[in-house]
Amino acid sequence: MxxxxxxxxxxxxxxxxxxxxxxxxxxxxxxxxxxxxxxxxxxxxxxxxxxxxxxxxxxxxxxxxxxxxxxPTLGRDVGGRGIGDRYDEVMKVVKALDVELVDITENMSSPSAIYLKGELHNPWEGDMAKPSFLEFSKLRNAKSLESLDAWYQSPQLDKPYSEFLKDLGHTDEEIALINISTNYNDVFKTSALNSLHSRAFRKYNGSKKVFNFKxxxxxxxxxxxxxxxxxxxxxxxxxxxxxxxxxxxxxxxxxxxxxxxxxxxxxxxxxxxxxxxxxxxxxxxxxxxxELQYTRITQIHFDAEPFWEEDGIPPSMWTDTPLERIMDVNAASEEVKLACWVNGTGADYFKEMSDAEIADFTMKTMAKIRPASEGKISYLGTHKWGSYRYNKGAYCEFGVGQAALxxxxxxxxxxxxxxxxxxxxxxxxxxxxxxxxxxxxxxxxxxxx
Ligand SMILES: Cc1cc2nc3c(=O)[nH]c(=O)nc-3n(C[C@H](O)[C@H](O)[C@H](O)COP(=O)(O)OP(=O)(O)OC[C@H]3O[C@@H](n4cnc5c(N)ncnc54)[C@H](O)[C@@H]3O)c2cc1C
Missing domain, CATH: 3.50.50.60 (FAD/NAD(P)-binding domain)
Structure with a gap:
């Protein structure tokens, strides 16, 4: 040793x-x-x-x-965990060292409840468009990049993501909703190339399965x-x-x-x-x-008794509150483990708050937006990637003009x-x-x- x-x-x-x-x-x-x-x-x-x-x-x-x-104290992964079957360089190590994986492909698209403008919507009833899908609703019609490495060689597409979304026909209101859950700091500042690169990676990398590490x-x-x-x-x-x-x-x-x-x-x-x-x-x-920008992500983790069995609405939620998205972060097993996932400028809301303040805010907001959760959740802790000393951000995102560097x-x-x-x-x-x-x-x- x-x-x-x-x-x-x-x-x-x-x-x-x-x-x-x-x-x-x-x-x-x-x-x-x-x-x-x-x-x-x-x-x-x-x-x-x-x-x-x-x-x-x-x-x-x-x-x-x-x-x-x-x-160690949350007992959960707070960073990267999902790998595709065509993550070739990661998979070489995984296979050589016999690292055990769990196939989570089937658990990737669970329905999310929607809390919008003061109202809770159940996606299992009604046909309300999901704000979390808005971003991809028109993006799928946009022309893809021609190769995996075209993103940094496409200056004509290096514009604010908000403009790109507008060119695709999104309204200002839709863009504001997209800004809540998109994986960037701010759609008005980040380059459209980040999204186009991610999309090209999904398309050309060709992973069909997603795994977590057991x-x-x-x-x-x-x-x-x-x-x-x-x-x-x-x-x-x-x-x-x-x-x-x-x-x-x-x-x-x-x-x-x-x-x-x-x-x-x-x-x-x-x-x-x-x-x-x-x-x-x-x-x-x-x-x-x-100057390279890094996406700020704050995760607020809590334990929950199954309040979703009481109100018959899925546990995960998209919301227009400061808690943004409430997700089951445990795709690797049946046990639901919930966390609020707050991206970008939204993370600034919690930046200066203490643990006790975040706990209080989360409990009160959950009780308001999801009454069945009252008394059924307990706060575990928060991880703020944006201010975590060793990273100061979750992943790099190129601002407009930065891909040229x-x-x-x-x-x-x-x-x-x-x-x-x-x-x-x-x-x-x-x-x-x-x-x-x-x-x-x-x-x-x-x-x-
Ligand atoms: C919340 C979250 C979810 C994610 N989900 C996924 C996912 O599902 N799938 C996926 O593929 N990717 C995901 N990612 C991204 C993925 O985790 C990262 O891209 C990858 O782990 C980055 O590896 P790295 O070695 O480049 O950087 P890091 O892992 O950040 O390694 C850099 C190291 O440098 C150290 N360091 C920093 N400053 C200094 C210094 N001055 N001196 C010495 N050491 C220093 C840090 O402590 C760190 O250990 C996610 C990331 C986050 C934050």
């Missing part, structure tokens, strides 16, 4: 590096330093391991996995970490990267520093912008690191390489992180030959 020793060394180093006896010192230099231990960092480490290369992972938080996050995303993370024989250090928040041409020095918040021939940044640009960078970046790279922003610069979900040409989500890791693995091989 060399890995555990390394992790402990990492933790020790953070408090007492100078007092470690000789021979117990953590390894401080390597060929390749991987910054960030999410899917991109882990996949890259896994590939380097198979190729017999030397590397160290420095992860800033106290745990591995990044946005693959099985929350027992949670932590099982994938743990299996990869267990397969690594090189140092994996947690609690190593990187504060400075200094590329001196022949080697790169990386300094961490705990005072430790590491040196390597090559450094791979898999950390999101939302936190990389806080790192002091001494490197020869292009102006587009500097701009992207500074993409090709430059992922290019190696001196001894620095860039991976992570934001740095994938074709895929989205967990597969994007894995795809970017494979690209960087190939870059490292080329620079080695």
């Amino acid at each position: 060399r890995r555990r020793i390394f992790i402990r060394n990492g933790a020790l180093a953070s408090v007492a590096l100078g007092t470690l006896p000789l021979g117990c010192s953590p390894k401080l230099d390597t060929d390749i330093l991987i910054l960030g231990g999410g899917m991109a960092g882990l996949k890259l480490a896994y590939e380097l391991e198979q190729a017999g290369r030397d590397y160290i992972i420095l992860e800033g938080s106290p745990r591995m996995g990044g946005r693959l996050f099985s929350h 027992g949670g995303a932590k099982n994938l993370v743990n299996k990869i970490v267990d397969a690594l024989q090189h140092p994996v250090y947690t609690d190593k928040m990187v504060t400075e990267i200094d590329d001196q041409q022949t080697r790169v020095t990386v300094r961490c918040e705990d005072g430790s520093s590491y040196s390597a021939k090559k450094v791979v940044c898999t950390i999101p640009f939302s936190t990389l912008r806080d790192v002091k960078l001494n490197a020869e970046l292009t102006s587009n790279q500097e701009k992207a690191i500074k 993409f090709e430059d922003m992922i290019r190696p610069s001196g001894n620095l390489h860039f991976a992570g979900e934001h740095a994938a040409k074709e895929s989205r989500g967990i597969e994007a992180a894995a795809e970017s890791a494979v690209r960087v693995f190939n870059e490292l091989n080329q620079s080695n030959s």
